[in-house]
Amino acid sequence: MSEKTHHDDKLPIRMLHDRVLVRQDTSEGERRSGGGILIPATAAVGRRLAWAEVVAVGQNVRAVEPGDRVLYDPEDRAEVEVRGVAYVLMRERDLHAVAADRFEGSEDSTGLYL
Numbered sequence: 001m002s003e004k005t006h007h008d009d010k011l012p013i014r015m016l017h018d019r020v021l022v023r024q025d026t027s028e029g030e031r032r033s034g035g036g037i038l039i040p041a042t043a044a045v046g047r048r049l050a051w052a053e054v055v056a057v058g059q060n061v062r063a064v065e066p067g068d069r070v071l072y073d074p075e076d077r078a079e080v081e082v083r084g085v086a087y088v089l090m091r092e093r094d095l096h097a098v099a100a101d102r103f104e105g106s107e108d109s110t111g112l113y114l
């Protein structure tokens with residue numbers, strides 16, 4: 001199951017078993033707090049989870065699909081570069097949450113809260 005990259009090319013890779021390939025939402029750098037305060041990349045924070053977009057999944061993955069946004073621990077990651085684009089490879093069990101339009105209005109949906 002391959003998906004498109006930023007360059008509209010098909011990703012030349014097929015995921016196996018329970019593996020998930022994601023592209024990070026933002027680069028690791030400065031970010032803004034909810035109140036608009038700029039937080040530098042060098043600021044020490046506790047364990048912080050990150051959001052990413054799923055670009056490919058293995059045949060045994062059940063809970064996520066390409067295009068979903070997932071929450072994961074960026075410290076437990078294996079990075080790979082394909083055609084100059086950096087991706088993160090992980091097992092489905094290492095994902096903490098899934099955000100997708102298909103969950104809207106379902107019983108499992110938590111709305112704005114995780």
